[in-house]
Amino acid sequence: MMSTTEIEEPIEEDENEMDPQPPRLSHKQSFDIEAAISSRVDESGQKETCEERSTLSKLYRAALDDDWQTAETIFDSHEDYVKASLSKLGETALHVAASAGRIDFVKNLLGYSPQVLKLTDYFGQTALSLAAASGNLDLVQLMTEDNEHLALDRESVDQYLPIHAGAMSGHKEVVLYLYSITEGQLDNKDLIELLIILIKTDLYEVALRLFKDHPQLATLRDSNEETALHALAGKSMMSSYLANQNQQGMLQNFFSSANVGSTKLSLSHTVLEQAITLVEIIWKEVIRSQDSEISTLIERPFQLTFVAAEKGNIEFLRVLIREYPYIISKHDDMGRTMFHIAVLNHQVKILELINEMGSMKDRIVSRRDYGGNNILHMAGMQPSNEGPNVVFGAVLQLQQEVLWFKKVSEIVRPVDAEARNYGLQTPRELFTQSHRSLIEDGQKWMRETADSCMVVATLVATVVFAAAFTIPGGNKGDTGVPIFIEEASFIAFAISDAVGLVFSATSILTFLSIRSSVYSEEDFLWRVPGSLASGLASLFMSIAAMMVVFCATSFTIFHGRLPWLPVLVTVISSIPVLLFIRQYHRFFANTLGVLQLSSFV
Structure with missing residues (x-):
C-alpha cells in the first residue's frame, strides 16, 4: 500500500504522552487551521518557505470548504501536493475532504488522481475509513464504486478495516453496505471484532445478521480475550431512555413512568427484543460445548454472569439460566453468587428473577458466602460504589436503602431474616452498622435544611404579619374602614395575607420539629420524607402567598392610574416562586415517589 509523500518533518513525541495512537481530530470541530499545518521539509532537507506554507494552508481550507476550483489550481501548479500530508496527522486533501463529508470535492479529486484512494495517514487510515466513521454512505459508495477491494485494505493485520470504523461510530447503513461488499472475505479475527463492536454500539440488527451468517463466532475471542457474551453481559438490556430513568433511581422511575411516550416505548421494545434474541442464539450455540469448555468461556477474562448481575442485566441472566440452570451455582472468590452481587448493587429486577426460580428459590435466598452472609445480609450492606438506583442526598439515599432492605426481606424465609453471619450479626444488625455514617449524615443534613428553611419561613411570617397592619391605600378617617375594601384586589390581599401567615407558621413548626428530633433508619422511610x-x-405556599400579597397591593394602589405597572410587578414577583420550584422539584419527585412506593411495602 502506498503511503503519503514524505513532505513533513517527523513529529517529535512528547515523552509524557504514553498513548501511541492519540484520537484523530474531527474536521467538524472548529480549530486553528494554521496550527494543523505541520513543518514541511523539501528533498534537500530545507524547511518549506512561507509561500509553500501559505499554499498548503490554502489547500487545507479548500478541501475543508469544498472549494475544488482553488484546489485544482494548486494541483496544476504543484502536482506533488495531491499526495502531500497537510497536517501533523498525515492527512492528505482527500482525508480532509472525506472527514468533512465534501462529496463533490472528493468526486473531482478522484477524477483528477484516482491513486489517492490508497494513501494513508500516520495511523494507517485511508480516506475510506474516515468516510465510514463519519457515516456518509454516499461518500463510501463513491469511493468503493470501482474499488471494492479498498474495503479490505490496511497497512497491518492489527488495524481496523473501514467497516470497523463505521461500526464504532454507530452508522448502521454504512456497516451494512461495507458488509455486503466484503461478505465472505473477512476472516474470523475481523468478524469477532466487528460483532463485539456492533454489540457495544447497540447495532443489534446488524449483529444478528452477522452471527446468523457466522455462528462460529459464539466461542471466538477478540484481541481483549472477550467473547460476544462478555460484551453483552456488560450491556444494559433496556433502551437508552429506560436506562436514563434507572440511573435516576428506582423510586423516581416509578413516579415518572406514566410520562413515557408510547412511540418511544415501541422503539425501545424492538431494540430490547433484538438484544435478547442475540443472547439466545449465541448462548444456544455455546451450550453445545462440554461443561468444562462452557466454564472456561464464561470465566475468562472475567466472570460474565457477575458483571451482568452488577450492572442489572437481568434479561441476559434470565436467558442463560433458562437454558443452563447450572450457571446459578457459580460463585466468586468470596463465595458470592450472581444473586448476592445483584442484591448488593440494588438491582431491583433480580427479585423478579428469584421469584421465577420455583423450587430453587429457597436454595438461592439461603445460600451463604464465605462470610456467612445470605442475600438479606447483602441488602443490609452499603454498596461500595454508587449504583444506578442511588439518588442525590444522604436522606434520599438512606430512604432507598431502607426500602430496598424491606423489599428483599419479603422474599426470604423468617429463619434467613434472623440468621447470623460469621460475625454474629443478623441482617438488621448489619444494616444498622453499615449505614451508621449515612444516618448521621442524613440527620446532619436534616438539621441544616431545617435551620435554613426556618429562617426563610420566619422572614415570610414577619412580612405577611406586618402587611396585615399596613393596609394598602389607608383607612377612612371617621370609621377606620379600609378605603379600597370593595376592590377585588383588596380582597385578594386580605385572603393571601392570611394564607401566607398560616402556612409560614406551619412551616416554622414543622421544621422546628425536624430540628429537635432524633431519627432511626426506619424513620427515613415515612417520617422523614413526610416531614420534609x-x-x-x-x-412554598407561604412564599407564593407573600408574592400574591405584593401583587394585590400593587393592583390596589395603581389600578386605573398606571395599569401596566401592576402587571410588570406581577411578572417580576413570580421569579422567586419559579426559583424555589427549580431548586426543589427533584427532591419533591423523589420524596413523593418513595412515599408512594412505601405504601406497597
Missing part, C-alpha cells in the same frame, strides 16, 4: 415534604410545601 410537608415543611417544604408549606414554605
